[in-house]
Amino acid sequence: MKNSRLVIVDGVRTPFCKAGTELASLGADELGRIAVNALLTRTGLDPEMVDEVIFGCVAQPADATNVARVIALRAGIPESVPAMTVQRNCASGCEAVTLAQERLLAGRGSIFIVGGTESMSNIPFLFKQKTAEKFSRLSRAKGLGQRLQSMAAFRPSDFLPRIGLMLGLTDPVCGMNMGETAEVLAREFGINRDEQDAFALESHKRAVAAQEKLSEEICPAFLPAKAKAAIKDNGPRENQSTEALAKLKPVFDRRTGTVTAGNASQVTDGAVALLVMSEERAERLGYHPLGVLTGYAYAGCDPSRMGLGPVYAISEAEANTGLSPADADLIEINEAFAAQTLAVIKSAKSLPHSSGEIPIEKLNVNGGAIALGHPVGATGARLVLSSLKELHRRKAKRALVTLCVGGGQGAALWLERN
Numbered sequence: 163m164k165n166s167r168l169v170i171v172d173g174v175r176t177p178f179c180k181a182g183t184e185l186a187s188l189g190a191d192e193l194g195r196i197a198v199n200a201l202l203t204r205t206g207l208d209p210e211m212v213d214e215v216i217f218g219c220v221a222q223p224a225d226a227t228n229v230a231r232v233i234a235l236r237a238g239i240p241e242s243v244p245a246m247t248v249q250r251n252c253a254s255g256c257e258a259v260t261l262a263q264e265r266l267l268a269g270r271g272s273i274f275i276v277g278g279t280e281s282m283s284n285i286p287f288l289f290k291q292k293t294a295e296k297f298s299r300l301s302r303a304k305g306l307g308q309r310l311q312s313m314a315a316f317r318p319s320d321f322l323p324r325i326g327l328m329l330g331l332t333d334p335v336c337g338m339n340m341g342e343t344a345e346v347l348a349r350e351f352g353i354n355r356d357e358q359d360a361f362a363l364e365s366h367k368r369a370v371a372a373q374e375k376l377s378e379e380i381c382p383a384f385l386p387a388k389a390k391a392a393i394k395d396n397g398p399r400e401n402q403s404t405e406a407l408a409k410l411k412p413v414f415d416r417r418t419g420t421v422t423a424g425n426a427s428q429v430t431d432g433a434v435a436l437l438v439m440s441e442e443r444a445e446r447l448g449y450h451p452l453g454v455l456t457g458y459a460y461a462g463c464d465p466s467r468m469g470l471g472p473v474y475a476i477s478e479a480e481a482n483t484g485l486s487p488a489d490a491d492l493i494e495i496n497e498a499f500a501a502q503t504l505a506v507i508k509s510a511k512s513l514p515h516s517s518g519e520i521p522i523e524k525l526n527v528n529g530g531a532i533a534l535g536h537p538v539g540a541t542g543a544r545l546v547l548s549s550l551k552e553l554h555r556r557k558a559k560r561a562l563v564t565l566c567v568g569g570g571q572g573a574a575l576w577l578e579r580n
Contacts, residue, residue, distance in 0.1 A: 168263040169444050169451035169580060171437040173547035174200045176383045177392045178432040178535040184392040185383060185431040186283035190219055191226040193433035194233035194279035200381035201435040209238055213271025215245035216261055218254025218278035219539040221285045221330055222247060253565050253573035254278050255434060255542030260458050262438050272440040278540035279433035287323035296320060333569055336466040340568055341414035344421045344499035347469050351505045355420040358500035359407040362425040362532045365497060369398035369529025376528060379547055397428050397535040425500040430535025434543035452550040457483035457576040464570055469502030471572025472564040473509050479574040487520045491558035494545045496565040497530035527552060546577065553579040
């Protein structure tokens with residue numbers, strides 16, 4: 163039924179910029195607002211027609227809780243339109259898309275603005291619990307004597323922060339951070355440093371070569387403090403080389419490790435907004451959508467091998483749709499780490515509902531997160547947008563989008579050019 167098919171009408175994103183650089187002064191809410199405003203301008207959609215706004219965000223800002231609602235209101239979406247924030251770690255942007263499909267099937271709306279946003283620059287430093295308790299006692303102290311006594315209880319170690327970003331990238335169940343899980347896969351699959359660095363170099367080469375194409379996705383992000391706008395991704399390195407990558411030291415296992423800052427995804431700021439709706443509404447409104455969501459799956463796996471999540475999700479999606487990577491004209495596997503992506507490629511045939519080989523010539527043809535960056539709440543939506551745009555350029559039919567997810571999950575979405 164046409165009314166049950168979710169089409170992606172169009173999309174837009176901010177530049178993706180390395181944390182601490184151009185977009186650092188903009189919070190996740192402002193990045194999302196910029197993307198939604200640009201989307202409304204590009205599509206000409208009347209905001210009154212939106213049924214719901216759904217945005218992914220992993221490190222939800224304390225000063226903009228339910229950041230999707232803040233984004234919606236600041237972007238001019240009417241107060242009567244509800245908004246919700248979703249969090250499935252790296253697949254949060256995908257979750258926003260698939261949740262819109264579920265809303266559509268349930269009869270809970272037919273026009274949605276979805277996407278994801280992340281300001282990794284602004285993930286806060288935190289106080290230890292004991293330090294927080296001391297501040298609490300200080301705030302309740304009465305009189306000068308009590309205040310001085312409370313202040314005297316502080317020690318220099320109380321002001322050593324807990325880094326929110328590192329906490330968020332560490333799995334509390336297996337006790338490993340994401341880079342350590344990549345090292346597990348590198349060892350288990352025999353993926354050496356040279357292979358990882360070669361994969362990383364190719365990501366940069368492809369992203370640099372695709373800058374003109376990728377600019378079609380990007381809207382400027384005005385920076386008030388600098389009186390200028392960020393207009394392009396700043397992660398891809400034109401001068402990246404095998405020699406430069408080889409000089410970098412392992413980050414997560416300094417003695418025998420192979421995962422470095424150069425063959426891992428970049429910590430990045432950015433936002434993506436997509437206009438999605440029922441196929442019937444798109445026809446009635448005269449839109450010519452980029453494509454349609456034809457199937458998807460989420461799957462769980464061992465948290466210490468979370469990088470294999472795509473294999474399980476692809477297999478689950480194949481059981482539901484009958485589609486394997488061989489049926490895709492384009493494949494996007496989020497490059498959390500080179501070791502992780504290479505492990506997925508090597509293990510793609512190992513599970514029930516064999517997923518088949520993943521041809522490298524179909525994979526991440528415009529570069530991936532190693533070069534472009536990985537603003538975790540937004541990446542899934544970017545992969546949807548980028549793959550549909552590329553399908554149109556190639557006049558190809560079908561794309562597979564997949565990500566590993568911290569905590570031991572995978573996501574896989576099947577898309578077709580409309």
